[in-house]
Amino acid sequence: MSGEKPPVEICKGVNGLDKVVLREVRGSSAEVYFYGGHVTSWKNDHGEELLFLSSKAIFKPPKAIRGGIPICFPQFGNHGNLEQHGYARNRFWSIDKDPPPFSTVSPNKAYIDLIFKPNEEDLKIWPHSYEFRLRVTLGPGGDLMLTSRIRNTDGKPFSFTFAYHTYLSVSDISEVRVEGLETLDYLDNLKDKERFTEQGDAITFESEVDKIYLATPTKIAVIDHEKKRTFVLRKDGLPDAVVWNPWEKKAKSIADFGDDEYKHMLCVEAAAVEKAITLKPGEEWKGRLELSAVPSSYRSGQLDPQRVLQG
Numbered sequence: 001m002s003g004e005k006p007p008v009e010i011c012k013g014v015n016g017l018d019k020v021v022l023r024e025v026r027g028s029s030a031e032v033y034f035y036g037g038h039v040t041s042w043k044n045d046h047g048e049e050l051l052f053l054s055s056k057a058i059f060k061p062p063k064a065i066r067g068g069i070p071i072c073f074p075q076f077g078n079h080g081n082l083e084q085h086g087y088a089r090n091r092f093w094s095i096d097k098d099p100p101p102f103s104t105v106s107p108n109k110a111y112i113d114l115i116f117k118p119n120e121e122d123l124k125i126w127p128h129s130y131e132f133r134l135r136v137t138l139g140p141g142g143d144l145m146l147t148s149r150i151r152n153t154d155g156k157p158f159s160f161t162f163a164y165h166t167y168l169s170v171s172d173i174s175e176v177r178v179e180g181l182e183t184l185d186y187l188d189n190l191k192d193k194e195r196f197t198e199q200g201d202a203i204t205f206e207s208e209v210d211k212i213y214l215a216t217p218t219k220i221a222v223i224d225h226e227k228k229r230t231f232v233l234r235k236d237g238l239p240d241a242v243v244w245n246p247w248e249k250k251a252k253s254i255a256d257f258g259d260d261e262y263k264h265m266l267c268v269e270a271a272a273v274e275k276a277i278t279l280k281p282g283e284e285w286k287g288r289l290e291l292s293a294v295p296s297s298y299r300s301g302q303l304d305p306q307r308v309l310q311g
């Protein structure tokens with residue numbers, strides 16, 4: 001059909017940076033920058049943006065793009081001696097032309113395979129050789145899937161921490177709650193990573209939060225009451241979940257983040273932080289994140305996240 005856009009298209013994005021656009025027949029789409037292997041956009045079939053991207057995002061090395069889904073590797077946060085969140089998010093990735101096969105095939109899905117391998121400069125920062133393969137897939141229903149495969153190509157073992165630093169777009173942070181993390185232990189980044197236990201209630205937001213929930217269920221729901229939308233995160237190989245919102249004061253100190261933008265975002269990050277992942281020579285690790293956005297369901301006038309969590 002004339003005028004029909006291809007399911008996978010490579011084109012220029014902000015500042016002339018190359019990006020990949022994935023499109024699904026019903027109209028949903030996603031965008032991935034080679035810079036950082038970074039998903040910057042995920043839209044549903046109504047064309048509504050589901051990820052937060054700062055209006056002040058700088059699409060220029062060495063700064064990672066503020067918003068979307070930065071990949072934190074080989075270090076999450078400041079849990080080690082490397083730069084904050086590691087360096088994979090501010091390196092250029094390439095197309096992986098011949099990726100090793102996946103156990104599940106992806107027919108009728110728009111996807112792209114990217115690869116990152118450290119160069120000599122990177123090896124001076126972190127002296128370990130590896131191949132990092134990332135597949136980003138847009139499913140027929142508009143679900144977004146990220147699969148990371150990291151293979152140790154070195155002669156010695158290495159350990160790393162990791163996160164898909166997902167910035168979800170929300171209508172108003174004070175109307176949002178997270179289900180699936182209640183009663184869990186967490187490390188509080190705002191209190192020197194001290195360990196606490198979360199209360200039994202769903203998590204709501206009224207001030208800065210920067211917590212690493214430990215050994216979480218594989219399914220977490222983020223309910224946007226005002227938008228009547230629920231994000232469902234499913235994760236595999238990633239035991240922890242980081243929840244971050246900088247709130248008003250911290251927001252003002254972040255140069256590439258608007259003063260009021262904290263109201264419209266929430267980071268819920270599928271992660272492996274508390275226990276580093278160790279790979280022996282030749283071993284491979286796999287970490288998967290699946291995101292879907294569904295209309296929130298009501299029962300007896302109330303949101304019913306259990307149906308989402310158990311479904």
Ligand SMILES: O=P(O)(O)OC[C@H]1O[C@@H](O)[C@H](O)[C@@H](O)[C@@H]1O
Pocket residue numbers: 077084085165189210211242244267269
């Ligand atoms: O500004 P950055 O490096 O992208 O990090 C943003 C935030 O990322 C979160 O994952 C961390 O838990 C926070 O501590 C950090 O402030």
